Amino acid sequence: MKVLVVHAHPDPESFNHELMQRVVRGLRSVDHDVRVRDLYAENFDPRLSLDEKRNHIAPPDTKPHLAEYYDELRWCEALVFVHPTWWGAQPAVLKGWIDRVWACGVAWELPEGAKRLKPTLHNVRRIVTFTTHGSPWRINALQGVPGKRIVNRSLRVICHPLCRTRWVALYRMDSSTPARRRTFLRRAERVASRL
Numbered sequence: 564m565k566v567l568v569v570h571a572h573p574d575p576e577s578f579n580h581e582l583m584q585r586v587v588r589g590l591r592s593v594d595h596d597v598r599v600r601d602l603y604a605e606n607f608d609p610r611l612s613l614d615e616k617r618n619h620i621a622p623p624d625t626k627p628h629l630a631e632y633y634d635e636l637r638w639c640e641a642l643v644f645v646h647p648t649w650w651g652a653q654p655a656v657l658k659g660w661i662d663r664v665w666a667c668g669v670a671w672e673l674p675e676g677a678k679r680l681k682p683t684l685h686n687v688r689r690i691v692t693f694t695t696h697g698s699p700w701r702i703n704a705l706q707g708v709p710g711k712r713i714v715n716r717s718l719r720v721i722c723h724p725l726c727r728t729r730w731v732a733l734y735r736m737d738s739s740t741p742a743r744r745r746t747f748l749r750r751a752e753r754v755a756s757r758l
Contacts, residue, residue, distance in 0.1 A: 564758065565596045567639035571646040571657035573603045578744060579695060583645040585748045586693055589755030590643070598635055602656045609659020623668040632664040641689035641758055648696045651703060652710035661718070670721050687722035689758060690714055691729045693751050695736040703734070729754070
């Protein structure tokens with residue numbers, strides 16, 4: 564399977580970075596073709612420019628600075644996110660990647676006269692998120708699980724009609740023990756190897 568891993572954490576020595584490495588190891592252990600985007604490491608600019616906003620329905624070839632990202636999104640069959648959950652959702656750099664890369668002509672089209680987007684990412688059949696939460700599960704539930712909702716209710720519907728999602732989370736990260744973190748890393752690697 565062709566898998567695009569998108570990682571969003573600023574600290575290369577963080578638990579989250581180690582989580583990304585374990586996920587990639589699990590994917591490669593079963594010979595998936597894996598590409599990794601480390602948004603902070605490559606200094607991805609999450610800001611949707613004024614020009615991009617004004618021309619959001621322009622063809623992708625009018626935005627050559629994003630062509631490599633577009634090509635990877637069209638290439639993958641599975642999309643894997645690895646990120647911390649901050650304020651209930653994805654880090655801003657990842658949200659900006661979604662805003663800029665899930666573009667017209669790549670992830671969706673708006674035919675003339677239509678009132679609804681037409682999904683075009685039929686190549687994506689799986690979306691798996693590996694994340695950490697500082698708070699307990701019930702706090703995220705009270706917030707309405709906004710990060711999970713973005714994946715399940717916005718991104719998934721633009722993908723293949725039978726696209727499946729999975730949310731693999733370590734809650735109470737701020738108070739977790741080293742043993743609990745090690746257990747979660749093993750679980751994440753195992754889940755990735757079964758993708």
